[in-house]
Amino acid sequence: MAPPLLIGNGAGFSGDRLDAAEPVARTLIARGGKAAMTFETLAERTLALGVLARETDPDAGYEPALAPLLRPVLGLCLDAGIPIIGNFGAANPRGAAAAIVRLAAELGLAPPRIVVLEGDDVRDVLDDPRIAWEGGARPARPIIAANAYLGAFPIAEALRAGAEIVVTGRIADPALALGPLIAHFGWGEHDLDALAAGTLAGHLLECGAQVTGGYFGDPGVKDVPAPEAIGFPIAEVTADGTITVTKADTPGGLVDRRSVTEQILYEVHDPAAYLTPDVTLDITGVTVAETARDTVVLRGTRGQARPPTLKATISTEGGYLGEGEISYAGPNALARARLAASTLRARVANLPVRLRIDLLGLQAVFDSDDGARGGPLGPDGEVRVRLAALADDRATAEAAAREVLSLYCCGPAGGGGVRTSVTRRVATTSALIPRDLVHPRVAMVSP
Amino acid sequence: MITVPLHAIAHARTGDKGNRLNVAVIAHHPDVWDVLVEQVTEERVAALLAHRRPSAVRRYLLPNLYALNLVIDDVLEGGVNAALNLDGHGKTLSFLVLTLPVTVAEDVLATVRTTLDARAHRP
Structure with a gap:
């Protein structure tokens, strides 16, 4: 059976702390074993802002803070063989890839192997009558951007092809972590419980500190150590779908039943049917156990067949x-x-x-x-x-x-x-x- | 029995997608789970948010997690990209839900308080 995979998250949104990723990378390296690192920087409207930025500068349109986000970790991850997966490509994944090549040169690193994932832009197919629009009709105002949430299998394909960095645009946020898990364990489209566990791991990681004591402090009720230095999350996932949530070795933050439970349900509607491109996640059977300080183990994730359609955000x-x-x-x-x-x-x-x-x-x-x-x-x-x-x-x-x-x-x-x-x-x-x-x-x- | 704000026995987090808000309400101690189930009802939450005119409130129970998930439709006045509210995400509304008055046995409340205090002074 394949050994566990560690996945660290270095950003939970565009605008996140720029010094959060380095302790994650250093902690992954210190723990040893196979690891991957993810960056989630693409909220619902961020991609449209990238399209608008590209109107005035064709080279723009990717995450504006890409270089400061990656500069502290690029050399560390490349040296340690830790692939980086991020949706920081936004409206211009190839532009982001070019920026990473420039950054690597600036740092004196060999050009990394970068794969871009494209195909999320669906502006050309919006006339198809089978599309089901929220509110029943296509918006009357001019459309700036229309992007489908892609799934994790293309990320796995990129990693198997030797990618050291995978740059995506719109993608289901949990897929950033599910992709390397699929590549590592060889899961297939019908391994539904495994895909569900990987999706839950990705869901817990995707908002960065929100699972490790960020967006959590309530003095006297929920106190967070050193909130100015919260360690971002690291999840260990095993072949049987057991998830262990921990955090980077910094003085700040916490991982406990409360922080994890809040994030399990973050932006979830029906907890028996959380729809993603790869699997329908059922968290109603999940158990949460504190096994050590800043260590929470989750079991019992179940998966059902993926939905027949892909969701798209239209701006x-x-x-x-x-x-x-x-x-x-x-x-x-x-x-x-x-x-x-x-x-x-x-x-x-x-x-x-x-x-x-x-x-x-x-x-x-x-x-x-x-x-x-x-x-x-x-x-x-x-x-x-x-x-x-x-x-x-x-x-x-x-x-x-x-x-x-x-x-x-x-x-x-x-x-x-x-x-x-x-x-x-x-x-x-x-x-x-x-x-x-x-x-x-x-x-x-x-x- | 004593009436306290929900904040005394539970914690909460909001998430938003479009014009739909979800508020996860999580018991601080298993002993208050029944209070959440009996008193944090769809009707009471709808009444609490009546000024924002929710079109629907749906509640999901997660007894494994001592949590319930409230899914509240059309309270974000258009959602983050259309609302005039400073907090277009509705992120602060978790603490409005935590103002809901709940009635709890005094010894149960003391148990919750002991649990919180133990958490607050981590070695």
């Missing part, structure tokens, strides 16, 4: 969001903030926008940088008025946000700290695509 133009904020503090602050809010409502009433006005906060502008003053709350505390206005065009969103700025001279007494912004928005919806319309393909692009 469309979403208009422009204008925002503005202003603070009021001290005597009668709440009343002045409410006066500002009603003034804004009247001023924006004639603009074609969807409007929301918040009264934020308990303390901010009165305090020192180190927060020495603290509260007071209530009507004489400190309130920040926030306007948010969604419009079809940038000029209208700017006009709404400008109404907050003009409160400096026209609004209630003592308003300060105005910030305004206008953001282009991308809306997303989903669709179920017949598998015969989607053609995943792998290509060795380096050396």
Whole structure:
């Protein structure tokens, strides 16, 4: 029977800590044995942002932080024979591969063997009448990006072909870990319980620190050691589908029944039928046991046949969001903030926008940088008025946000700290695509 | 018996996909599992979020994990890419669910508290 495979995760989203991956790689190397490393950096709308970036720069469109993410671990992993699998290709996997080749050269490393996984872009097949659209119909607004969630088998194919780095675009997040498990254990499409265990392992890893004490701390209830230095997760998976969750050797974070259980159910709907491209995962029989400090063992994962369709995320133009904020503090602050809010409502009433006005906060502008003053709350505390206005065009969103700025001279007494912004928005919806319309393909692009 | 916020006996995490929110609610101790099952109902959660007008609340029980999964439709006012709320993901809403009042036997509550304190002072 094949020995276990260790899988570490170095990023849980685009924007994650850039110093998290290196301790994971070093821990994998210290433990020895076969290992792989994953990076998940692609949220629902991130890919559309990559498409937009590529409009102005054809070489862009992949994870903007790719080089700082990989720089600390690239040499370590290549030397140790630990393959790296990441969806940091986003809208331009070949661009990401080229960037990794440049990074390797900069670090004095030989060009790594890089495979790109493509075929997730389904913009060309959206007219097919068999596609089932969320909400019953194709969106009316212009489509920016449409990408199917690909499965793990092409990743396994790439690794078997000798890839040291696999760069993907849209892919089911757990597939980043399931791919190397399939390659390592030789699992087939009908090994459903094994595929389910690999999928659960990938699901636990995909959000990085969320299983090791990140997004978890609640003082006095759920305390997390050294939250500034959380060790990112490492899962050991055996041939029989037993998953052992641990973390990188850093002073911070924790792995216990609570942190693991929260992540098991993260973004899950029906726990008996979590749909992925490779298997339908059933977690209702899973048991969770703490076997040592920062060590949790999961058993009992079951798999059913994969769904007949692939999910795709479709991103469309979403208009422009204008925002503005202003603070009021001290005597009668709440009343002045409410006066500002009603003034804004009247001023924006004639603009074609969807409007929301918040009264934020308990303390901010009165305090020192180190927060020495603290509260007071209530009507004489400190309130920040926030306007948010969604419009079809940038000029209208700017006009709404400008109404907050003009409160400096026209609004209630003592308003300060105005910030305004206008953001282009991308809306997303989903669709179920017949598998015969989607053609995943792998290509060795380096050396 | 004593009435406390759900936060006193359970922890929670939200996830979002599109305009659908899920909130996993997990007992701090097996002894309060029955309280979750009896009192954290679809109806009460729908009432708690009534101002966000959920179109459906579905509850799944996971007794192995002492957890229940609440799947709440159409409370994100369009979801992260369309909402005007600062928290378009609805990530903070797990702690709104944890404000739900629950009635617990005092000795059971003491057991939960002991468990939490033991966790809080790890060697």
